[in-house]
Amino acid sequence: MLQTAKRAGDSASHKAVPHERYLEAFRWMLQTRIFEDKLASLYRGGMITGGVYIGRGQEAVSTACGLFLQKGDVLAPLIRDQAARATFGEPLLNVTRTYLGSRQGSMRGRDGNIHRGYPEAGQLAMISHLGAMIPVVVGKLLAKRMKGEEGFVGLTTIGEGGMQTGATHEGMNIAAVEKVPFVLVASNNHFAYSTPNDREFACAHLVDRARGYGYEGHQIDGTDLAACLEVIGGAVERARAGGPPQLVVAQLLRLAGHGEHDDASYVPPEMKKERWAQDCVALTEQLALKNNWLDAEALKQWRTEISAEVDKAVETAQREAAPVGSEEDWCAMSTRELVDVVGE
Amino acid sequence: MSITYLEAIREAQAHLLREDERVFIYGQDVSGKFGGAFKATKGLAAEFPGRVLNTPISEDAMVGTAIGAAMEGMRPIVEMQFADFSSVALNQILNNAGTQYWRTNIPCPITVRLPSGGTKGSGPFHSQSMEAIYSHYPGLVVVAPATVEDAYTMLIDAVAIDDPVIYCEHKYLYYHLKADALPKDRLPIGKARIVRPGRDLSIVTYSAMVHEALAVAKQFSADGIEIEVVDLRSVKPLDTDTVLASVARTGRLLCVGESFPWGGATAEIVARVATEGFHLLDAAPARINAKDTPIPYHPNLWSEHRPNAKSIAAKARQVLAE
Ligand SMILES: Cc1ncc(C[n+]2csc(CCOP(=O)(O)OP(=O)(O)O)c2C)c(N)n1
Numbered sequence: 001m002l003q004t005a006k007r008a009g010d011s012a013s014h015k016a017v018p019h020e021r022y023l024e025a026f027r028w029m030l031q032t033r034i035f036e037d038k039l040a041s042l043y044r045g046g047m048i049t050g051g052v053y054i055g056r057g058q059e060a061v062s063t064a065c066g067l068f069l070q071k072g073d074v075l076a077p078l079i080r081d082q083a084a085r086a087t088f089g090e091p092l093l094n095v096t097r098t099y100l101g102s103r104q105g106s107m108r109g110r111d112g113n114i115h116r117g118y119p120e121a122g123q124l125a126m127i128s129h130l131g132a133m134i135p136v137v138v139g140k141l142l143a144k145r146m147k148g149e150e151g152f153v154g155l156t157t158i159g160e161g162g163m164q165t166g167a168t169h170e171g172m173n174i175a176a177v178e179k180v181p182f183v184l185v186a187s188n189n190h191f192a193y194s195t196p197n198d199r200e201f202a203c204a205h206l207v208d209r210a211r212g213y214g215y216e217g218h219q220i221d222g223t224d225l226a227a228c229l230e231v232i233g234g235a236v237e238r239a240r241a242g243g244p245p246q247l248v249v250a251q252l253l254r255l256a257g258h259g260e261h262d263d264a265s266y267v268p269p270e271m272k273k274e275r276w277a278q279d280c281v282a283l284t285e286q287l288a289l290k291n292n293w294l295d296a297e298a299l300k301q302w303r304t305e306i307s308a309e310v311d312k313a314v315e316t317a318q319r320e321a322a323p324v325g326s327e328e329d330w331c332a333m334s335t336r337e338l339v340d341v342v343g344e
Numbered sequence: 345m346s347i348t349y350l351e352a353i354r355e356a357q358a359h360l361l362r363e364d365e366r367v368f369i370y371g372q373d374v375s376g377k378f379g380g381a382f383k384a385t386k387g388l389a390a391e392f393p394g395r396v397l398n399t400p401i402s403e404d405a406m407v408g409t410a411i412g413a414a415m416e417g418m419r420p421i422v423e424m425q426f427a428d429f430s431s432v433a434l435n436q437i438l439n440n441a442g443t444q445y446w447r448t449n450i451p452c453p454i455t456v457r458l459p460s461g462g463t464k465g466s467g468p469f470h471s472q473s474m475e476a477i478y479s480h481y482p483g484l485v486v487v488a489p490a491t492v493e494d495a496y497t498m499l500i501d502a503v504a505i506d507d508p509v510i511y512c513e514h515k516y517l518y519y520h521l522k523a524d525a526l527p528k529d530r531l532p533i534g535k536a537r538i539v540r541p542g543r544d545l546s547i548v549t550y551s552a553m554v555h556e557a558l559a560v561a562k563q564f565s566a567d568g569i570e571i572e573v574v575d576l577r578s579v580k581p582l583d584t585d586t587v588l589a590s591v592a593r594t595g596r597l598l599c600v601g602e603s604f605p606w607g608g609a610t611a612e613i614v615a616r617v618a619t620e621g622f623h624l625l626d627a628a629p630a631r632i633n634a635k636d637t638p639i640p641y642h643p644n645l646w647s648e649h650r651p652n653a654k655s656i657a658a659k660a661r662q663v664l665a666e
Contacts, residue, residue, distance in 0.1 A: 117447075132408060135409045138409045140416045173402060177400055332443075332445065334445045
């Protein structure tokens with residue numbers, strides 16, 4: 001089953017998403033935008049060691065990825081999922097702790113930036129190797145089923161670049177073979193680092209792959225929040241209800257560099273005029289204001305509140321101690337007595 | 345009653361499935377009446393329904409799935425059809441399983457069974473011993489049992505360990521080794537065993553090469569030369585203390601491994617003895633491994649490619665002559 005959702009302006013999807021849900025999602029998008037702008041400026045100011053990778057332009061998709069998950073579900077976020085992570089329960093403070101090198105972050109200085117997880121809220125720590133988290137989600141779901149849990153789903157994301165790895169193929173296939181409640185949300189942001197679509201894949205539509213794997217496939221304009229909520233929310237619901245694995249492919253443009261070190265000068269100017277290349281945060285804001293779901297005053301209030309939350313997360317992390325090499329527990333194993341000791 | 349090395353592996357898995365509901369077996373062709381390419385899981389699917397699962401030919405996803413299940417509290421045993429194909433899963437084993445606990449504090453208790461080592465006619469892609477690669481990376485335990493008894497107890501112990509364990513089982517030993525019964529006692533993982541005491545030379549080895557070394561020791565004993573044979577049992581952690589104690593007794597060291605010569609377990613042992621026990625040595629430490637070529641198909645070539653009793657004996661004579 002392939003389905004292409006209509007745009008928010010169209011009556012069908014408009015009605016499907018109540019405006020309270022739309023606004024709730026918009027606030028998460030706005031938080032993500034303001035927060036990631038702050039991270040980018042900290043990076044430019046030399047306050048962050050290593051890379052900063054943001055999801056500018058992908059907030060609508062990412063918010064929808066987190067919004068429908070519940071306690072007991074599994075999220076394996078990837079590069080551009082700040083919104084999904086926040087929506088599904090990771091506090092901003094854990095992000096600033098990780099980026100700013102506090103030893104109190106969930107990765108304790110052992111891993112950084114987007115490679116962080118937040119296990120207490122069901123969020124796995126990605127490894128860099130694209131596609132590798134898909135089977136890990138499958139394993140979590142398989143184990144939950146073996147333990148007799150019910151009603152859970154697992155969701156992970158991928159880019160159109162990451163969709164071309166062998167790991168993604170194996171992972172997508174094994175999810176279908178194991179019949180686990182799995183949702184894969186792929187964002188085609190048109191560049192894998194600097195490489196455009198025509199050097200990544202040669203099929204007409206990535207969503208067509210759904211059929212080949214035994215998934216249900218859906219295609220959306222990733223700048224259209226209502227469509228994201230309806231389709232991704234629907235996919236989560238279908239999977240949760242025992243449906244086959246779900247593949248959602250969103251069209252959009254990455255409105256930032258691959259990382260903040262990258263000026264994305266390889267993006268052709270004419271591409272930026274495409275409908276799917278617009279800024280989802282601006283579009284959502286316009287629609288919310290136009291429909292009088294939100295007034296300018298309330299919006300201003302949101303911005304003020306969010307900026308205060310962001311500043312607090314940054315300041316708190318900045319005050320905290322960094323990890324110290326001489327105090328570090330240099331042990332990669334949980335079984336102490338099996339640590340290999342190389343004498344000097 | 346007599347039990348083979350292969351049967352011991354099957355019995356260990358039956359025991360684990362019986363005793364621990366978190367255990368399941370995940371691999372190609374392991375289920376149904378078939379019971380695995382080598383029959384290491386024969387009959388288990390029927391005895392433990394839903395817990396011996398066939399997988400697609402997707403080594404990367406098999407291990408990835410096992411990792412997820414382990415993080416969720418299960419104790420998966422992954423059977424690779426041959427150790428050689430675990431190369432496809434290297435990423436999951438090294439980068440995901442091996443880093444998980446360090447990065448996230450969440451233990452990752454998977455056991456990956458690798459049918460390893462050469463048998464006649466198996467060629468370059470069905471004969472490999474991969475313990476060196478897995479030992480090089482942090483976060484993994486790597487074991488290589490050489491006896492029926494160890495095959496049994498070390499598999500049971502491997503699954504109990506909260507960290508990922510690479511269990512290298514030797515295909516040549518599958519049918520060649522027999523014991524009278526399953527063992528009652530066990531030596532824990534991480535401890536080497538002196539399988540034959542001696543005073544003139546220490547041969548330190550593991551897996552199938554233990555038996556080649558024992559043959560050499562027996563042969564030398566007839567001439568009054570007593571070789572001590574140390575079976576490492578676990579490659580990582582490496583029981584340096586037992587090795588050093590042996591070298592302290594004999595003053596001479598020969599390390600034998602079936603895998604390729606560059607680096608690996610034998611080089612690691614030599615390095616440790618040289619750095620930590622230099623004063624114990626009366627002669628330069630030596631090592632013997634397979635040749636630095638892919639593993640040949642033809643029996644005539646294969647038997648020359650890996651160390652064997654003849655080449656080990658020749659090397660031992662050199663070390664003793666020094
Ligand atoms: C297996 C693998 N190869 C290379 C990389 C390096 N890398 C990191 S992100 C990236 C581009 C990813 O593009 P895409 O999947 O489309 O996601 P996007 O960055 O566009 O969100 C590359 C090549 C990697 N992480 N994993």
